[in-house]
Amino acid sequence: MHPNLVDHLRAFCAIADTGSLTAAAKELRRPISSVSYSLAQLEQQCGFPLLGRGTSRAELTERGRVLLAEARSVVERARSFTTHAQSLEKGEETRLRVLIDVLFPRADLNQALRAFAADHPHARFQFFNSSLATLWDDLRIGNFDFALTLAAAIPSDIAARHLGTETLGPVCATGHRLAGLPQPLAMRAFDRERQIYYVGSPQIDMERVGRLFSTDVWTVNDVESIKSMVTAGLGWCFSASRTFEPEIARGEVMRLTCEDMQFHPVRTVVVAWPAHRRPGPLGRQMVQALADQFGQGDGMAGVLRPEAR
Secondary structure, three states, rough: OOOHHHHHHHHHHHHHHHHHHHHHHHHHHHOHHEEEEHHHHHHHHHHHEEEEOOOOOOEOOOOHHHHHHHHHHHHHHHHHHHHHHHHHHOOOOOOOEEEEEEOOOHHHHHHHHHHHHHHHHOOOOEEEEEEOHHHHHHHOOOOOOOOEEEOOOOOOEEEEEEEEEEEEEEEEEOOOOOHOOOEOOOOHHHOOOOOEEEOOOOOOOOOOOOOOOOOOOEEEEEEHHHHHHHHOOOOOOOOOOOHHHHHHOOOOOEOOOOOOHHOOOEEEEEEEEEEEOOOOOHHHHHHHHHHHOOOOOOOOEEOOOOOHO
């Protein structure tokens, strides 16, 4: 293997993209003689020509076209390797393990991730669903960099960055019996109808304190399954404001109102971490991306400190 193989492959790709050695040299900011040398060395190593000769525009041979995709892959992997190495040199972590509350606004999270991934293509994420029954304990253990959650209160040993607020409320299918009753509903109306409820572990009966309001409860450990069941009319559930946004827009699901405000609690949307273990450089940049998405300015400013609560 030639020690400058990646440089030669980069020149080969540039020639294919620009259509000439001159244009490739300009794009790479290298002398044309250097680009020509890279092509010659690559062809010598392959044992056959990669570029057709005798035409004004550089055209790949059949074998050259076959190898182009692989050449692009090698060049991209080399670029990723370099970026990754530079991050390690700066002391950045390369993997983020994130706990996500099942009620956390996923559309906003996806937008923040899209912006973050564009700037940090080498970063690896591991996402884990959770809810308040286990989230704080899971965060304290130290297996996660931070958590994204909707909280009524923040424990004293947890630091959190406020992102916004979210109002929870009951929803059901438009064909469900509750949908046909006059709004706002009395609290007793929900007691007679099946509630579909998120539970992440078979050892847990209730994930969120005070959120069970029916004598007929089905528990599910997957948000998409809950959405499917509610849309199918199998029961009602509590939801964040945008969890069922597409289904509501299509007229499949509707929001319900209750005369008891227990059914419409306001929660604080936060990114949280143990107070003694601040996120590393990469984690802090992800917090910034979240803060930008939610319109909260500097991602590490305004952190809710334990002593401030």
